[in-house]
Amino acid sequence: MPTLTDYALAIRTEGSPPAPEGVRTVDLVLEEGDVISSTVGAMRSSGLTAADFRSPAIFLAPAGRHGLVTYAGLCGFAGRRIDAYADGVILRFSRLHHDGGPFPDSGEPDEALVWAQVGEPFADGVRCVALGPSQPGLVSPEAATVIRYAERLRMVPPDSSRDSLAMFVLVAALRRRSDDRFPFLSTGEEPVPVAEDDPEQGIDLEKVRQEAVRYRLEQGEDTESGSHHDERIREADAVDIRTLLRRLGSSSDGPDRDEWRCPRPRRHWNGDEDSSMHVYSDNRARCPGCDAEKLGPIRLALDVLGITPDEAASFILDSDRVVDMCAVREDA
Amino acid sequence: MNRVTRRGHEAPASTEGLLGMAIVVVDGVDTVLVHRSVLNRVAEIAFRLGCHDATPLVRRPTLLSGPQVPRFRRDLDQVTAFADATLRTGWQLWEIAAAPADEPVAVMDTPYGRVWVDPAYGFKLQGTDGGPRRPTAVRQLPGTARRVALSRLIAPLRGVATRARVLEIYDYDA
Structure with missing residues (x-):
């Protein structure tokens, strides 16, 4: 320990x-x-x-x-x-995965849920759910749906410092999409929310996070080590994404074709045999089944290989090894 | 890597005190010893890459035979390519090699204390008195500790898998 x-x-x-x-x-x-x-x-x-x-x-x-x-x-x-x-x-929160994806939910709600609350005491006029050892698997599928899909979430943590931090980390993981979406820190006694941007709902932890991120970025602009790191990322992002796709085992239908086989065949029911990944003229690519937006070489390597940005830069710039993600799927 | 006989798993003098090892048995006869941390790293990478025929390395004892063996070889090649391309490393001192993940792993008990391998700092000797030290006093561990590519630590396993028809892997402590 x-x-x-x-x-x-x-x-x-x-x-x-x-x-x-x-x-x-x-x-x-x-x-x-x-x-x-x-x-x-x-x-x-x-x-x-x-x-x-x-x-x-x-x-x-x-x-x-x-x-x-x-x-x-x-x-x-x-x-x-x-x-x-x-x-x-x-x-040891640093060892936990940021993403709460493994917690199943009961599906996206039919109607948009603007405000909800997690934690007790439950408030009237707001959809409320609870977390804790009494819930099956810590988070019931119904609670996971509310926490994940509510546009704004009030979190009423327990009094204990340890339990409140654990609750926060769990809620943050459940709400995370491509980036964090921290909840509001509330007492549960705030008035019923009247608008999406109701300022009376407690402390907006997401705003705290965003302000802290902004401060870090301001610092990064001034630091030499940051610029060296960024330079290497930029260099890797400038490498032809087709070269990276080949090194990930992907192939296109022809030398001048922009349709490539997705290097994440395990996420496709047919291994993406119909080549759904499109390469764009700005050196980015997107598979409509896997990607919400176009990805450059670094982000593609990150997602396909599950590595850090530094490792992705090393993979792209310092190596010519092929990790054939497509061949692996064919025999699986 | 140390070569030992499978029968009775009797440890020769060179393996005395080794901790956290696994023994790889090839066609029931030839064997090599690999630190379990190396097998665990291989299995982790294999899982990430979807190389499911190498993931049983983490669930010992395990037996691979028939068509599993060539698929295991192919998956090891994938893992090696990934390890090389992402500059994954482990540590080696004399004939002991380990690839810890986040936590130090124990590799040997000696009269001077227990030898650990830390992912960041390499080999350290934790005696009964005082804090951790470099294991220079340990007579069984001559030479200098080096950070080495993970693919080099996987190489003995790849070597024996090349000619294997049946591979068995057991946990082994001398």
Whole structure:
């Protein structure tokens, strides 16, 4: 089991427990005023950088649920879930998959669900669902549908710091699509929402996340290491996507044809024998069955091989090996 | 890799103290020892690539025979290509090689303490006194620890699979 001394960086906020000796500590001192700008302002004045999160980092959560706002901001800034220490326990959220796809739901609702609530006490006038050990598989299919498809979600977490963080991470995973969609942090006693952008529904954790992402991007514009990394990604993205498709085992019907076999045949009932992937003139490609939008070489390699952007850049720029994803499917 | 006899799984002196190993039995006779972390990495990559004939490596004991063996060879080739192309690595010191994922793996018990392989820092000796140290004091482990390509660690398995008709893989601790 890991201990706090295994971490290189501990992040504290108001009311957090002390960090152990020998671990670098950053204190986020919240300022007066609006909670969202106060949280991001505390990150700015603390001097945190994206590079800090290359080493193992942990958030030391204060008692109760109010550490969630800071945690949401840190997740946005780090671009991933970070571990947390709450109620004397290390919660290894960084090892969890961001995507809650494996939780089954009961299907997309027939009518658009503008507002919903997860957590108790249930409120009148809002569709409410619960999570927890009493639910089959932690999340019932009905609850998963509401959490996943509600356009706006109020989350009423338990009082315990540990349970509230666990609930947040689970809800965030269920709501995640191509990007995160954090819920509102609510008490359950807010008035019935009257509009999509009703400001009375609690603290918009998604706005906290977006502000933190914006701050990270501002930092990235100034850092040399970021530009080197971006340069390599750009270089890989400029490689002819047809070359990448061949290295993934894909082929086209003819040398001048733009229709290619999708290199993710396992996602197609017939292994995509009818070549549904279209290559566009802007060096991007899209399979209508697999992709919501056109993908460049880096994102295609990421999705097909399940690797990180750095690995995708290495795959494209530093290697000529063929990983034949199409041959694998034919014999499976 | 150490060669040992399957019968009785008696460990020769060179395998004394080894931890976390798996034994690969080829056609009931020839065998090699591979650290289980290497097999686990192979199985993980194979699962990701949809190479289902290599994924049983993680469910030991396992037996591959008949048409499974050539498919296993082909899947190992795919895994090797992926490992090379994405620069996957493990660690090697003397004849011990391991490829830990996120957590250190134990590879050997010695009179000086237990030797672990950390994914980031390589080999370390955790004695009963003090913190972790480099295993330079361990007489059984001469040489210098090196980070090596994962495909090199898979190579012994590929080598024996080339001529196998039946492959059996068991967990093995000396």
